[in-house]
Amino acid sequence: MARTTGSWIEGVVGAPLPTSEPLRVAIHGIANRRAFYETLAPAADPPGAVVVDDAVTLRNGSTTLTGELYRPCDDQGQPTPDTLPVFLFLHGGGFCIWNARMVRRAAMRIAAAGFVVLSIDYRLAPENPFPAALEDTVYAAHWLRQNAERLGIDLAKGLSIGGDSSGANLTAAATSYFLSGMTSLTAAEHQDATPLPIHQILLLCGIFDLGKRLVEKTSGPGTTEVMVNLAYLGPQFLTKHSDPLVSPARADNVDDFPRTFIACGSADSTLPQSLALTATLADAGVDVTLSVFAGGDHEMLLLAENQLPGVDAEWSRILAWLSA
Template identity: 30%
Template sequence: MRVEWAKGDQARDAGLTTPAYIRRYNDIPYGDDRDWNALDVYRNRYKAGKLPVIMLIHGGGWVYGCKELYQYYGMELARRGFAVVNYSYRLAPEHPFPAQLQDTVAVAAWIMKHADEYGFDTNNVFAVGDSAGAHITGLFCAFLTDEGYRNQFAFQKPEGFRLRGVGMNCGVYGFEDHENDDGWVERNVLLGDLLSHPESPACREQIDVLHLVNRNFPPAYIMTCEGDFLKEQAPFLHSAYEKAGARSELHIFGSPEHPLYHVFHVTVQEAEGQKCNDEECAFFQGLIGRD
């Protein structure tokens, strides 16, 4: 998977360069693992002062990916007026869950600690995740809003940190079998890499976002598309939000006649991806300053 997926991502980004309007800070350590605990910060150099922040949580089936593969997508988000924190996290199977969640929490702590240095508005922090990254985003929301869930782990919530809103893009959220579920086989196979004991109901329950959503989850822009093999997961998450009394919007791009593809929005050269990113960032902008 790592070899084949890398070929596609490298082809997607061929010829792209850092735009002149972006100021970037590269390879900043945020944790103890020198191989994986590194992040970049992207800012629009024409936007002064403290900016709202987007944490960018990459996908890759929990076993693949790094910040370099999301840099151009991250800089597109920064163009829209955000300070983007794009980070790598430890991958399974070498680092099973909860390493990915622990690294995400460490990035949140880093943001709080370095807000003045990089111009972060810590009252307006958002997160975007796609595919497995959306799953990690959901677990991060549960960690931040549910003390009982948080107490299952040895690491702590960063003092003063909160998410104003999240973007959940082409994500995986639940692990039950459903009729006509094209993504069931792949995500359950990959659970064998993510979890130390994938056969354990307790371990699976600990990572099932659909059963963790609560009324205090941050507002969510939930996105999928025709052609996404995880398409049915987005309505499940939207329903879980509604049942919990939390706010979410469900957006489905493309059509049966003109399907798109899984995580199409990361391909910044295409109009549909730009439209999605515009709408998601506008959703975030609409949340700024609200309580």
């Protein structure tokens, strides 16, 4: 009989998850894990929002970038015509797996609170290592500004940006990049474009210092060593851990970060990362809010209330903060 992870996620998705052991051996194990998750249907859409486009194209060519676009809807399920603030959502998956469809429920919760939400399918490692995912994040921010009128975006309210796990890392890294004057990424498409100013950021169960993550006793076997370090950063990953675009907690401009909400489960192996970043931002005088979801494991905020009691209450706290 094939071994499985025994993870709580198996009960949620109704299928056994493959053991992560291949990841400890070789990067090619990532392909099997990615393929498995892509066979799963997304969670049911939450009320109050609608998928406007599940295959919006931001960029064509050798480096295609697509995503999903959501808006609030009326009682008949029709998207509201209002001009709204915008939120850029970045999915998790250790920089190597998952996609916008898999985190649709979380992103649509934000849309239902009164945002135009773009959730992108940034390029994944190992096929596209650092900084490809970050470049796609930056490109998406430029694209939102350039298409604001067509999308019904209120430019005066700036850009809210957030994500889960590796998406939270990309959120913080992009924030540091924008604050630095946008000089450290060399892709030509970034040089003459001005993004929306960052209004606020939402960081869900993120990883923010990859050097510390490697030696934390709660570091996930396989995921940290192979997916995050070898696949995303490459064989010389130790030389990149101090780069603020890799470990944004080490950025020298954290004191300029916008208002920040950090959420993580108390049983999440990444909790030390959230606690440490909260302390760093607070010490720098940033308006930062920390919420620790009692008993929550990694990525549990992607679930529905009937799958895990307390999810709705945590999202109510998050959405109230976003809308303040």
